[in-house]
Amino acid sequence: MRLIMWKTWFILTFFTVQTSTQQLGTGCPSGFVKYNGNQKCYGFVASQTTWASALEYCSIVGGTLPQITDANIQAFLEAQISSRYKESNYVISTENNYHYHYIMDNGIDVRGQTSITFEVMACNDAHIALSKDNGVDSRDTYEIVIGGWGDHQSVIRDCKQCAHMDTNVQQQHPIDCQNYSSFWVSWTNNVIKVGKGNDVGKQTFLTWNDTAPHDVNYVAFSTGFGATGKWKVKRGNYNPGLFWIGASDLASEGNWLWLPSKQKFSYSNWAPTEPDNINYYEHCALIDLHRGYKWSDDNCEERRNFICETIPNDEGNEVIGK
Numbered sequence: 001m002r003l004i005m006w007k008t009w010f011i012l013t014f015f016t017v018q019t020s021t022q023q024l025g026t027g028c029p030s031g032f033v034k035y036n037g038n039q040k041c042y043g044f045v046a047s048q049t050t051w052a053s054a055l056e057y058c059s060i061v062g063g064t065l066p067q068i069t070d071a072n073i074q075a076f077l078e079a080q081i082s083s084r085y086k087e088s089n090y091v092i093s094t095e096n097n098y099h100y101h102y103i104m105d106n107g108i109d110v111r112g113q114t115s116i117t118f119e120v121m122a123c124n125d126a127h128i129a130l131s132k133d134n135g136v137d138s139r140d141t142y143e144i145v146i147g148g149w150g151d152h153q154s155v156i157r158d159c160k161q162c163a164h165m166d167t168n169v170q171q172q173h174p175i176d177c178q179n180y181s182s183f184w185v186s187w188t189n190n191v192i193k194v195g196k197g198n199d200v201g202k203q204t205f206l207t208w209n210d211t212a213p214h215d216v217n218y219v220a221f222s223t224g225f226g227a228t229g230k231w232k233v234k235r236g237n238y239n240p241g242l243f244w245i246g247a248s249d250l251a252s253e254g255n256w257l258w259l260p261s262k263q264k265f266s267y268s269n270w271a272p273t274e275p276d277n278i279n280y281y282e283h284c285a286l287i288d289l290h291r292g293y294k295w296s297d298d299n300c301e302e303r304r305n306f307i308c309e310t311i312p313n314d315e316g317n318e319v320i321g322k
């Protein structure tokens with residue numbers, strides 16, 4: 001905490017703002033886009049870093065993290081992220097040894113989501129773990145088996161290798177050695193559901209209502225019991241699709257300010273239940289692509305995408321500072 005504050009204030013106070021190569025015509029840095037509403041330039045960075053490092057990066061191109069002071073700026077940023085965001089299939093291979101691969105390790109973040117769709121090719125025993133903690137399948141994990149017992153039975157379990165909370169023996173061969181099969185898994189209001197196809201909520205074949213539920217923040221895949229697997233999941237070009245913005249309550253809990261200007265909020269766009277300051281450790285704000293571009297507070301030391309805001313160079317038609 002002390003270190004974060006020191007780092008943050010060091011950057012805010014001492015980092016010299018430099019102007020780099022400008023984009024012809026707009027006065028914006030290369031790759032940035034100008035918003036005519038407030039005459040500022042915005043850049044959308046796909047790489048991931050901490051809030052303080054993001055601010056430092058923005059200062060190198062002569063700017064800061066964005067100050068979103070009205071709904072029009074918010075709408076502009078949403079449209080820009082939306083137009084840049086693309087999803088493509090990402091393939092994860094699992095071996096024949098019943099070891100879970102957490103898809104967060106491949107940049108696929110399901111936090112804030114309530115379902116996932118995927119395709120799997122395996123002869124039998126496609127295992128899906130829905131866990132509270134990243135990389136931890138030993139506790140607070142729902143385990144789903146599709147095509148277990150020689151591709152004859154699918155189940156939901158309350159933990160790894162626990163008793164079956166729901167069982168389906170109707171689908172004799174739900175998965176295939178040679179072809180991908182599509183499935184969805186959802187976790188909404190303490191109900192775990194599994195279905196065929198890409199339409200969440202349709203062709204359900206497993207359902208369990210957990211009366212002692214835990215959060216689902218991380219998803220993992222495994223095969224084993226004689227089978228290897230290939231899993232296709234959608235991955236966006238922005239991962240995790242969370243963008244640091246220039247708001248923080250580091251200096252005083254709950255008092256959100258735009259930094260470095262120290263301006264108070266005249267506008268906010270928090271997601272429902274946010275800011276929630278989870279574990280008393282969330283002091284930096286971000287835009288969450290997966291929650292309708294609304295804002296959340298997050299741990300400043302997490303690595304996120306970010307947006308930079310700069311003031312255009314007045315002599316916008318010239319390339320300067322080479």
Ligand SMILES: [Ca+2]
Binds near residue numbers: 253254281284
């Ligand atoms: Ca906080």
Ligand SMILES: [Ca+2]
Binds near residue numbers: 277278297
């Ligand atoms: Ca939060």
